[in-house]
Amino acid sequence: DLLHLSHTCKLFRSFFLDKKRQILWDSALKNAPKLPPRSSSISAPAFVHLLFSPYCHSCGVASVRKVLPGSLTRCCSRCLPEWTIWYKEAISKAGDASRFAREVLSHDEIPCFFAVQDRSDSLLLAPCFNRLLKHEYEHVTRIFQELPGPVTDEAFDAFKHTVRQEHEERLQCSVNVETYLTNEEMAREAELEAARKQRLDQILERLKYAGWHKELAHMGSSGIAIISANSIVRQTTKLTEGAWWKILTALDDFLKQTQKERLNREIRDALRARFQALENILVAHYVTLPRTADMDCRPWYIDIALLPPCRALLDKPSTTPVPTTQLDALIPALADEWYTSTKTALTEYIHPYLGDIAAGVDTLSLAIAVFPRSELCQGTARSLRFPALLAHDCACNVRTQRHESEWLAQKDEYTRTAMTLGWTETDSAHYEYDDYCTVRVPFDVGALPRPEAAAEGVARMRRIVLALGFDPGRATPDDLDRCDLWLRCTTCETARPNDDVFMWTWSGAFEHERIAHEDNITTKWRQVDPDSMANVHVVKAMQSFTFPDSGRWSCSLCPSYTGESAKTKIHLADVHGNTDAAKAVRDGLVHLHPSVDRSTIFPDRILLREGAKTKVAWPSSVSFASGTAIIRPDILLAQALLRF
Secondary structure (H helix, E strand, C coil): CHHHHHCCCHHHHHHHCCHHHHHHHHHHHHCCCCCCCCCCCCCHHHHHHHHHCCECCCCCCECCCCCCCCCCCCCCCCCHHHHEEEHHHHHHHHCCCCHHHHHCCCCCCHHHCCCCECCCCCCCCCCCCCEEEHHHHHHHHHHHHCCCCCCCHHHHHHHHHHHHHHHHHHHHHHHHHHHHHHHHHHHHHHHHHHHHHHHHHHHHHHHHHHHHHHHHHHHHHHHHHHHHCCCCCCCCCCCCHHHHHHHHHHHHHHHHHHHHHHHHHHHHHHHHHHHHHHHHHHHHHHCCCCCCHHHHCCCCHHHHHCCHHHHHHHCCCCCCCCCHHHHHHHHHHHHHHHHHHHHHHHHHHHHHHCCCCCCCCCHHHCCCCCCCCCCCCCCCCCCCCCCHHHHCCCCCCCCEEEEEHHHHHCCCHHHHHHHCCCCCHHHHHHHCCCCEEEEECCCCHHHCCCHHHHHHHHHHHHHHHHHCCCCCCCCCHHHHHHHCCCEEEHHHHHHCCCCCEEEECHHHHHHHHHHHCCCCCCCCEEECCHHHHHHHHHHHHHCCCCCCCCCEEEECCCCCCEEEHHHHHHHHHHHHCCCCHHHHHHCCCEEECCCCCHHHCCCCEEEEECCCCCCCCCCCCCCCCCCEEECCHHHHHHHHHHHC
């Protein structure tokens, strides 16, 4: 109060700052026990001014909340160079050779007598470091100059002792003042934060009352944080009617954008539920227990969802229910129509390259009816054929495509939701800032490589079928599996007689020819002789099948379960009480998904003869989980003993 009165007018200022009125200030300080103790080096009015006036002591600029370290002065950054002097300049003024300069103003001694600003231990720094407050320097210099001359050692020591004591007293007072101001600032900030929180709570209540309650629930804590960070919302003044309308205006764009996101989210959630219902209808239509691999080769929800009749039924506001009876009646018919039309399109795609086909034979059931793979495709001779092709979902363009994120953003909400139904939260988060995204698409025959590329695969498969002794115009993959014949690559054995010699299944032979031979080379195959086939049977009899760590498996007792190996083990244990996954495979409880390459689990080649340049460290057991089996010498001996 005394400080404010002294600022009222010149009369009051001269009255209260008169030294005769010191008792008034001392009494006021005694009535404020929370204040830090005053140093004798500062007057009571100046001390009160230091505590309660956050202004620069030089230019009077406001909001200078911190006191200069070690001093009892507030000074802004602009005035600090004028209020301080570099210690070397002070030495020069005092005389470089003087005792005062050596013992009081030297680099190592100044912290004992002055509040050094921007202190540094380096002697090579610029004048912006190790600066002394001018009024302190002048005060110490004046005391030294007032010493009677000549100055004796005792007088100089007493001078240093006095200056050091004053400095330590100011330093302790400065620490107390800084602690007090810090505590006051924290209390003030806590008070302001409480006022802001109270104001924010009032604003949120009024927003709910104004009809934005759904948006507030949708935005969650992150959205509330955005609102609270608004400069108008953060004010601590009372929430008046005028302030309320200013807040509504400031938050209008954000609230409308949140409303748009909420409505889109509700639509997406409703569409996801409808697409899941669509998928359940497809599963019920195509799958009967026990489930087989062919039952997974069916239309997916996205194949039917984007058809106009289905879209007309599902693409409705989230508040409009979709009658399940209409779905149950419409979807099976659409699915059968789609299946038939897709099969027809695939037949038209590959039929020109198959040659003569026996009458009454289904074109797509032929072993030679293998479709070409794109550059990124991981399909094999078993998965790139009908109907397994319908379940194919690797990184090719048949069911999964990669597009620019902008391309997806331009799609309508219905299409975008259908394409991203399988996205995880991580996928959705990446979509916000990635340039590209991977989406599901309806099965598209047009996404297959050019039809001419099919001729290469058909010709390759035709050579394999002929080598096995079958008619390419009649033989099916099941015929090739049942014949239990393996092949040897005559082309490789002739060109590289010193290399290892392998025996191949028909699917392994197809992949070997695709990888090892140029397209302009006509590979020659021959059947494995009966003695070597006997060895294959011995290997199979001695195989030790273990459930692999990789692969996708479908459960024969569940309509729709498909998962990776680790999850399949958990599924078998939790749902069916089966802890032996390998036995579950042997018993047919689980089977490989038709999109998986069987050679990663069951071998499609066996080492028949070790090459002259190769040394093999024979394994202790035969396992079919590696993709290649080895005929060991001890197995050949066992086979000979059995024959004997």
